[in-house]
Amino acid sequence: MTIQQAITAPEQPAARVEDTTKVSPMMEQYLEIKAANPGLLLFYRMGDFYEIFFEDAELASRSLGIVLTKRGKHQGMDIPMCGVPVERSDDYLHRLIALGIRVAVCEQMENPAEARKRGNKSVVRRDVVRVVTPGTLTEENLLDARANNYLLAIARSKGSSGADRIGLAWIDISTAEFIVTECATGELGATLARINPNEVLVTDALYSDPDLSQLLRELPAVTPLTRDVFDGATAERRLCDYFAVATMDGLSAMSRLEATAAAACVTYVERTQVGKRVPLSPPTREAVGTTMAIDPATRANLELTRTLSGERKGSLLDAIDCTVTAAGSRLLAQRLAAPLTDEVAIGRRLDAVTTFVADSGLRDDLRAALKTAPDMSRALARLSVGRGGPRDLACLRDGVLAADQVLARLGAIDNLPADITAAMAGLHRPSRELAATFARALAEDLPLLKRDGGFVREGFEAALDETRNLRDASRLVVAAMQARYADDTGVKGLKIRHNNVLGYFVEVTAQHGDKLMQAPLNATFIHRQTLAGQVRFTTSELGEIEAKIANAGDRALGLELEIFERLSGMVVEASEDLRAAAHAFALLDVATALAKLAVDDNYVRPEVDNSLLFAIEGGRHPVVEQALRRDGQPFIANASDLSPGPGQQSGQIWLITGPNMAGKSTFLRQNALIALLAQIGSFVPASRARIGIVDRLFSRVGAADDLARGRSTFMVEMVETAVILNQATERALVILDEIGRGTATFDGLSIAWAAIEHLHESNRCRALFATHYHELTALSAKLPRLFNATVRVKEWHGDVVFLHEVLPGSADRSYGIQVAKLAGLPPAVIARAKSVLAKLEAQDRGQSAKALMDDLPLFAITARAPAEAAPPSEAELLMDAVKALHPDEMSPREALDALYALKAKLPKG
Ligand SMILES: Nc1ncnc2c1ncn2[C@@H]1O[C@H](COP(=O)(O)OP(=O)(O)OP(=O)(O)O)[C@@H](O)[C@H]1O
Numbered sequence: 087m088t089i090q091q092a093i094t095a096p097e098q099p100a101a102r103v104e105d106t107t108k109v110s111p112m113m114e115q116y117l118e119i120k121a122a123n124p125g126l127l128l129f130y131r132m133g134d135f136y137e138i139f140f141e142d143a144e145l146a147s148r149s150l151g152i153v154l155t156k157r158g159k160h161q162g163m164d165i166p167m168c169g170v171p172v173e174r175s176d177d178y179l180h181r182l183i184a185l186g187i188r189v190a191v192c193e194q195m196e197n198p199a200e201a202r203k204r205g206n207k208s209v210v211r212r213d214v215v216r217v218v219t220p221g222t223l224t225e226e227n228l229l230d231a232r233a234n235n236y237l238l239a240i241a242r243s244k245g246s247s248g249a250d251r252i253g254l255a256w257i258d259i260s261t262a263e264f265i266v267t268e269c270a271t272g273e274l275g276a277t278l279a280r281i282n283p284n285e286v287l288v289t290d291a292l293y294s295d296p297d298l299s300q301l302l303r304e305l306p307a308v309t310p311l312t313r314d315v316f317d318g319a320t321a322e323r324r325l326c327d328y329f330a331v332a333t334m335d336g337l338s339a340m341s342r343l344e345a346t347a348a349a350a351c352v353t354y355v356e357r358t359q360v361g362k363r364v365p366l367s368p369p370t371r372e373a374v375g376t377t378m379a380i381d382p383a384t385r386a387n388l389e390l391t392r393t394l395s396g397e398r399k400g401s402l403l404d405a406i407d408c409t410v411t412a413a414g415s416r417l418l419a420q421r422l423a424a425p426l427t428d429e430v431a432i433g434r435r436l437d438a439v440t441t442f443v444a445d446s447g448l449r450d451d452l453r454a455a456l457k458t459a460p461d462m463s464r465a466l467a468r469l470s471v472g473r474g475g476p477r478d479l480a481c482l483r484d485g486v487l488a489a490d491q492v493l494a495r496l497g498a499i500d501n502l503p504a505d506i507t508a509a510m511a512g513l514h515r516p517s518r519e520l521a522a523t524f525a526r527a528l529a530e531d532l533p534l535l536k537r538d539g540g541f542v543r544e545g546f547e548a549a550l551d552e553t554r555n556l557r558d559a560s561r562l563v564v565a566a567m568q569a570r571y572a573d574d575t576g577v578k579g580l581k582i583r584h585n586n587v588l589g590y591f592v593e594v595t596a597q598h599g600d601k602l603m604q605a606p607l608n609a610t611f612i613h614r615q616t617l618a619g620q621v622r623f624t625t626s627e628l629g630e631i632e633a634k635i636a637n638a639g640d641r642a643l644g645l646e647l648e649i650f651e652r653l654s655g656m657v658v659e660a661s662e663d664l665r666a667a668a669h670a671f672a673l674l675d676v677a678t679a680l681a682k683l684a685v686d687d688n689y690v691r692p693e694v695d696n697s698l699l700f701a702i703e704g705g706r707h708p709v710v711e712q713a714l715r716r717d718g719q720p721f722i723a724n725a726s727d728l729s730p731g732p733g734q735q736s737g738q739i740w741l742i743t744g745p746n747m748a749g750k751s752t753f754l755r756q757n758a759l760i761a762l763l764a765q766i767g768s769f770v771p772a773s774r775a776r777i778g779i780v781d782r783l784f785s786r787v788g789a790a791d792d793l794a795r796g797r798s799t800f801m802v803e804m805v806e807t808a809v810i811l812n813q814a815t816e817r818a819l820v821i822l823d824e825i826g827r828g829t830a831t832f833d834g835l836s837i838a839w840a841a842i843e844h845l846h847e848s849n850r851c852r853a854l855f856a857t858h859y860h861e862l863t864a865l866s867a868k869l870p871r872l873f874n875a876t877v878r879v880k881e882w883h884g885d886v887v888f889l890h891e892v893l894p895g896s897a898d899r900s901y902g903i904q905v906a907k908l909a910g911l912p913p914a915v916i917a918r919a920k921s922v923l924a925k926l927e928a929q930d931r932g933q934s935a936k937a938l939m940d941d942l943p944l945f946a947i948t949a950r951a952p953a954e955a956a957p958p959s960e961a962e963l964l965m966d967a968v969k970a971l972h973p974d975e976m977s978p979r980e981a982l983d984a985l986y987a988l989k990a991k992l993p994k995g
Pocket of ligand 1: 720747750753
């Protein structure tokens with residue numbers, strides 16, 4: 087049916103409404119449904135199209151580039167309309183969701199004939215069956231196979247000390263993961279960057295909170311909801327209802343705040359899936375501090391999962407991802423986003439990788455078997471919400487078969503480490519009986535959609551075979567009829583064909599058309615259609631047989647659909663076991679993939695413990711090394727050592743000077759990436775690596791303007807530096823690249839100078855600091871844990887040759903002009919720059935640094951004093967306390983308590 091046909095179909099008498107005040111029954115229904123789904127774009131099913139009306143139509147037409155038409159009038163005005171064909175609606179949904187638009191899908195709940203039974207003018211019953219939002223997708227073609235799709239809820243409450251606490255819950259309904267945690271408000275940005283949710287739920291109050299608006303604005307999709315969704319008092323009950331348990335105690339231990347966020351997630355899922363129960367694992371609680379904290383700027387700068395230009399290619403994840411399954415790729419991305427801080431857990435992961443590094447035969451066999459393991463968790467999720475197809479059933483069958491293959495191979499090996507035996511236990515869980523039933527039930531070639539039928543194997547169910555025989559026998563009758571008609575008419579090329587418009591019809595070439603339209607043949611053959619080369623006819627006999635075939639076909643399909651529901655039911659019953667197996671596959675995929683990476687790229691097992699060591703021998707940059715190798719170039723390995731020296735309590739700071747293009751940034755980043763890889767449980771690109779666990783990774787490398795936030799390059803640089811200097815502790819690893827370069831030379835030098843002193847004296851963290859301010863190297867004379875290193879270059883006939891070797895010592899020049907020459911600056915500019923430089927050098931900037939060293943007392947002695955000198959006044963304290971209140975989120979009791987607390991803060995007397 088075309089849009090026009092849909093509009094003029096009998097069920098829509100409104101199409102020709104002329105009375106401008108009267109609302110047609112169909113439009114009445116539309117408006118009612120629309121009003122019940124505020125804030126959503128409504129896809130309103132009419133035949134083979136989803137129609138979109140009014141401002142929704144204008145928005146959809148703009149966003150999707152589809153034609154805007156009009157249809158009838160409402161209150162005297164034309165109704166704007168556009169439509170998308172149901173068959174291709176996934177594509178359109180995908181594009182709308184990418185733009186952050188949420189869509190309510192409204193289906194016909196009966197066919198027009200059923201509606202007519204209620205009266206000629208009855209409108210087909212319609213209902214919203216689902217709300218499609220970025221965080222609640224299950225469709226294969228709407229999801230990125232290699233990335234998780236998280237829906238996350240943020241709940242906030244006052245802590246006893248007056249400081250806000252944040253409860254977070256996030257779920258991936260396509261894989262059933264469900265996790266909760268708490269964090270302080272200041273950590274929210276880093277936590278969100280780590281989880282990288284696709285949709286975030288907050289209360290209306292939180293949405294309009296000025297303190298959070300910046301952060302929320304940067305998220306891909308934020309959905310504000312009314313307070314009741316985040317009601318702490320009903321949270322536990324809503325969770326219990328969802329998991330059909332009497333109390334959550336048996337499922338997971340959660341704080342009230344975490345439960346509030348978790349309940350918001352499930353309430354939203356229920357609303358968007360309209361009554362279908364999405365199976366979710368019980369929430370697991372992520373203990374605070376079990377993962378390395380990495381703020382959003384550091385993640386972006388180190389290009390962990392995306393490059394600075396937003397692509398996966400060129401990122402660390404892309405370089406290390408050798409997984410062979412989508413689920414493995416997702417797990418690796420999760421691990422990279424959240425490196426561990428627990429020595430034992432890291433050791434367990436490394437043990438698994440070590441096993442597969444040592445046994446290449448085992449590794450290759452497992453990877454071959456894993457390749458055949460399909461994406462079970464996503465198939466499972468689709469089946470559970472009634473959106474699965476026959477191929478999803480086959481996927482689970484193949485999964486169990488692949489599990490047996492993997493188990494058979496691993497079963498022959500003794501003394502496997504804990505992570506691998508845990509995975510084996512997971513693979514044992516799904517019932518083999520289920521796979522056997524599916525193998526018997528499913529045909530060889532499976533259609534994508536269950537409604538296409540033909541997916542149940544012959545011999546699986548007698549009733550189905552019988553109906554199919556009936557249908558096929560009728561088809562044989564058609565074949566016989568074709569032979570008879572050819573004889574009767576003497577037209578040898580006569581064919582009986584079928585299409586969706588005419589049903590079965592007789593077709594002859596144009597030259598024979600007349601013959602069939604004349605007596606006596608025209609008594610049998612009724613003309614239907616003349617095309618350029620063919621003429622088409624029908625006969626009453628053909629009409630009858632068609633009805634029989636259609637009936638048998640409908641019955642066969644009905645039976646197949648019943649079988650499908652039965653098999654889906656079995657899957658849902660076994661979902662926990664199937665999910666355990668799916669997770670086991672992902673785990674083995676990641677371990678074997680990291681082992682392959684280690685062997686191919688010559689990585690070693692890092693020694694990770696709770697010390698403050700950081701000693702890398704022969705370190706390399708995992709991404710740059712691969713890029714150079716593709717060009718046939720070697721990567722020069724370099725050592726670093728930030729471990730505390732003899733008698734020192736804290737780690738060292740390396741100050742790296744050297745010419746432009748020498749490799750300073752590469753060296754800085756490679757050390758950060760090696761720490762990160764070690765703590766996700768991967769081997770690392772080095773000949774030896776000893777790493778005391780890093781609890782927080784900071785980097786400030788290369789800045790870009792952040793015009794969207796109204797920040798200049800220098801401002802961005804200073805904001806990021808401020809975060810580091812305020813937060814880094816001795817367990818942190820800090821990478822600072824050329825801070826201060828975005829402003830005037832002396833301002834920049836002064837800031838860099840003071841920052842190094844602060845890192846050394848106050849933060850006492852392990853740090854790498856690259857700079858072109860050679861004056862800073864003088865600081866090592868006063869700061870015992872500051873170590874000067876430089877990247878070596880050779881001068882050759884006035885040009886510079888980069889050796890990329892990092893050695894102790896300091897550089898005295900930057901060779902900036904030589905690099906500019908390499909970049910192709912005009913010779914006249916180069917010559918002029920050289921003469922300016924000569925003049926400047928004659929003034930000897932270095933002297934001023936030496937003078938500074940002699941004149942300035944060390945930072946620590948003076949720095950703290952002003953900050954501590956002026957404690958806040960009582961009035962300021964009171965103002966802060968009032969500012970921290972969020973009346974919309976308080977119960978009457980909490981509000982009263984807060985009032986008493988404020989009164990108590992007033993000066994006595
Ligand atoms: N260890 C190495 N081995 C081989 N090539 C390297 C090495 N380190 C860096 N390079 C190459 O040198 C290029 C420049 O490196 P990088 O950007 O780290 O220099 P830099 O010293 O930070 O320069 P600038 O001061 O101009 O920012 C890299 O793109 C890479 O191709």
